[in-house]
Amino acid sequence: MIDREPYWVVLFESTSAALMAEKLLKKAAVPHKVIPVPRQISSDCGVCIRFTAAVRGDVESVLTSGRVPFQGLRPL
Numbered sequence: 001m002i003d004r005e006p007y008w009v010v011l012f013e014s015t016s017a018a019l020m021a022e023k024l025l026k027k028a029a030v031p032h033k034v035i036p037v038p039r040q041i042s043s044d045c046g047v048c049i050r051f052t053a054a055v056r057g058d059v060e061s062v063l064t065s066g067r068v069p070f071q072g073l074r075p076l
Contacts, residue, residue, distance in 0.1 A: 032049050034047055
């Protein structure tokens with residue numbers, strides 16, 4: 001059995017906020033991936049950013065310091 005690190009997602013109210021977040025995370029070299037919002041999670045925006053639990057603090061810090069509006073962080 002392979003023990004994989006759990007993923008989290010950050011949800012946004014708009015696609016423009018998600019793209020702004022992606023730009024800031026890329027600049028800060030925080031590993032992430034833009035994905036469609038999973039069906040089990042409701043969001044006003046159709047995309048979210050997936051990341052591992054290990055970088056959760058980095059993601060939150062980058063988005064907060066960059067003043068990117070986001071709805072929240074949720075585990076997958």
